[in-house]
Amino acid sequence: MIFKVLLAGLISGLFQLDQTGAFQFMLSRSIISSTILGWVLGSIIGQPELGLRYGFLFGIFFDLIWLFRLPIGASTPPDYQIGSSVAISSLILGISFFNPKFIYIYVFICLVMGFVSGYIGAWFDVIIRRLNINISRMSRYYWNKGKFLKFKSLMLLGLFNSFVKAFLITIVFLFLILILNPILNFIFENIPGFIVEGFAIVIFFIPALGLIVVINHIIKESTWKVLGLGIVTGAIIFSYLKDFHVFGFLIILFFCIIIWVNVLKKEKV
Amino acid sequence: MTIRKIDIFRTGLRTFFIQSLWNYESLLAYGIAFSILPILIKLYSKRDIIRKGREYLSYFNSQPYLAAFILGMLIKLEEDAVENSINNNSKISSVKASYMGPLAAMGDSFFWWCLKPATLIITIFLVMYFNDFSNALFLLSFFLIFFNAFHLYYRFGSISFGYKYGEDGLKFFQKFNMNLFQKVMFQITFFLLGISITMLVLKFPFPKLVENIEIFKHIEFQIFYGISVIFLFFIYKLKRSPLLLILTTLIIIFIFSFLKEKNLVFLRIN
Numbered sequence: 058m059i060f061k062v063l064l065a066g067l068i069s070g071l072f073q074l075d076q077t078g079a080f081q082f083m084l085s086r087s088i089i090s091s092t093i094l095g096w097v098l099g100s101i102i103g104q105p106e107l108g109l110r111y112g113f114l115f116g117i118f119f120d121l122i123w124l125f126r127l128p129i130g131a132s133t134p135p136d137y138q139i140g141s142s143v144a145i146s147s148l149i150l151g152i153s154f155f156n157p158k159f160i161y162i163y164v165f166i167c168l169v170m171g172f173v174s175g176y177i178g179a180w181f182d183v184i185i186r187r188l189n190i191n192i193s194r195m196s197r198y199y200w201n202k203g204k205f206l207k208f209k210s211l212m213l214l215g216l217f218n219s220f221v222k223a224f225l226i227t228i229v230f231l232f233l234i235l236i237l238n239p240i241l242n243f244i245f246e247n248i249p250g251f252i253v254e255g256f257a258i259v260i261f262f263i264p265a266l267g268l269i270v271v272i273n274h275i276i277k278e279s280t281w282k283v284l285g286l287g288i289v290t291g292a293i294i295f296s297y298l299k300d301f302h303v304f305g306f307l308i309i310l311f312f313c314i315i316i317w318v319n320v321l322k323k324e325k326v
Numbered sequence: 327m328t329i330r331k332i333d334i335f336r337t338g339l340r341t342f343f344i345q346s347l348w349n350y351e352s353l354l355a356y357g358i359a360f361s362i363l364p365i366l367i368k369l370y371s372k373r374d375i376i377r378k379g380r381e382y383l384s385y386f387n388s389q390p391y392l393a394a395f396i397l398g399m400l401i402k403l404e405e406d407a408v409e410n411s412i413n414n415n416s417k418i419s420s421v422k423a424s425y426m427g428p429l430a431a432m433g434d435s436f437f438w439w440c441l442k443p444a445t446l447i448i449t450i451f452l453v454m455y456f457n458d459f460s461n462a463l464f465l466l467s468f469f470l471i472f473f474n475a476f477h478l479y480y481r482f483g484s485i486s487f488g489y490k491y492g493e494d495g496l497k498f499f500q501k502f503n504m505n506l507f508q509k510v511m512f513q514i515t516f517f518l519l520g521i522s523i524t525m526l527v528l529k530f531p532f533p534k535l536v537e538n539i540e541i542f543k544h545i546e547f548q549i550f551y552g553i554s555v556i557f558l559f560f561i562y563k564l565k566r567s568p569l570l571l572i573l574t575t576l577i578i579i580f581i582f583s584f585l586k587e588k589n590l591v592f593l594r595i596n
Contacts, residue, residue, distance in 0.1 A: 287520020
């Protein structure tokens with residue numbers, strides 16, 4: 058188990074590097090990092106598809122819920138990458154400790170843990186940025202001494218801090234869930250059966266919450282019409298063309314082209 | 327000593343680490359200094375580079391991808407200064423100060439407010455629509471390819487234009503109509519958001535994650551789910567707190583459990 062926890066921490070740390078420290082190829086986005094992490098850990102426990110599906114589900118939630126909390130200037134938004142990594146790792150590595158009938162409550166617990174770890178990640182970000190002030194002063198010292206190799210090395214130290222942040226938070230939360238599993242099991246056993254069953258609908262709400270947040274943030278008067286068009290088109294497609302994936306997709310594509318042309322026309326006017 | 331294309335490319339590669347030492351005091355300044363250091367080493371003596379520290383290690387903040395344009399201009403300035411033996415220190419500070427703000431505004435609105443959300447929504451829509459997780463990793467690569475095509479075009483294109491044309495290089499940003507693209511992407515994103523929401527209610531894209539999915543296909547549940555989503559939408563509109571959203575979801579789960587237990591007429595899903 059320790060190997061699996063460390064592996065989860067390592068992968069989480071590597072994805073964290075892409076978030077701000079290096080590259081910014083968007084590999085750290087939750088739908089990418091969480092899906093890959095879920096797939097890797099799922100493969101280790103012999104259930105790659107389960108890891109993939111839940112990884113993507115958590116990815117949607119954490120990516121969308123903080124999508125518009127941007128790290129512009131000095132602001133430190135919650136860490137979506139750590140949040141989704143903690144949530145999916147806790148689920149995949151902890152799932153074997155619970156009776157399968159409790160899976161949906163456990164999914165909810167993992168979601169909340171990921172949410173909390175995202176805020177802790179943001180708090181650590183502030184510490185790292187302060188720590189970077191000291192490192193940058195040391196860098197300036199070496200620059201002024203003409204020791205440019207040391208100056209470059211200190212840049213790497215900044216990267217190392219980001220890695221350690223994600224690695225530590227991920228493994229601490231994973232150990233926490235592993236230690237707490239007897240207590241959680243005891244609590245779960247004492248929850249009335251009908252509530253345990255009712256928790257199944259959490260799967261329906263996880264992606265919906267993300268979409269609700271996005272719509273709320275970017276909706277404008279001019280976009281209500283397009284949103285409505287999407288809802289009506291979706292309602293028709295999913296009511297009548299249940300098995301026509303490609304045909305339905307072509308209809309959607311057709312509407313996208315009409316929207317495009319319409320915007321171009323308006324621009325010309 | 328002339329600057330070759332490969333030097334510009336190397337500087338471009340170094341901009342991948344522009345935020346490594348991001349801090350509250352100088353923000354991206356150390357990333358800029360790190361990126362341009364090989365050029366300075368090529369052009370100046372050690373003593374001169376040390377003097378340049380005052381300009382390069384002082385406050386700098388911009389959008390990390392478009393900061394490459396400023397770097398391109400700075401390389402050009404340094405090259406001209408060496409060729410004409412002039413002191414360009416004040417010019418460096420003024421170029422940094424005048425361009426970092428506008429480029430940050432342009433980059434933030436294009437990359438963070440438009441391209442990233444739009445690409446994410448399109449990718450999520452594609453994975454949910456095709457609902458075949460054997461292709462999920464392939465569909466996710468669409469997100470990476472689409473976003474990074476723009477990312478790399480602007481990172482390497484702008485550094486090369488900045489170097490080639492200096493301040494005139496701003497015409498690089500007119501080559502592609504960012505404004506029009508943003509408008510189109512915004513409309514398409516909303517259209518796909520509408521379809522995604524309907525898809526969640528009418529044809530749930532993750533059926534294998536829910537046991538006895540058939541009982542959730544009843545119209546009674548779909549109505550309950552649809553109303554709950556609208557309710558959550560207004561809860562979030564009221565107070566923009568994701569925590570409140572999660573707590574409300576928990577309450578909805580309890581309400582659903584009780585309704586299901588009592589087997590009420592409008593929720594016959596047992």
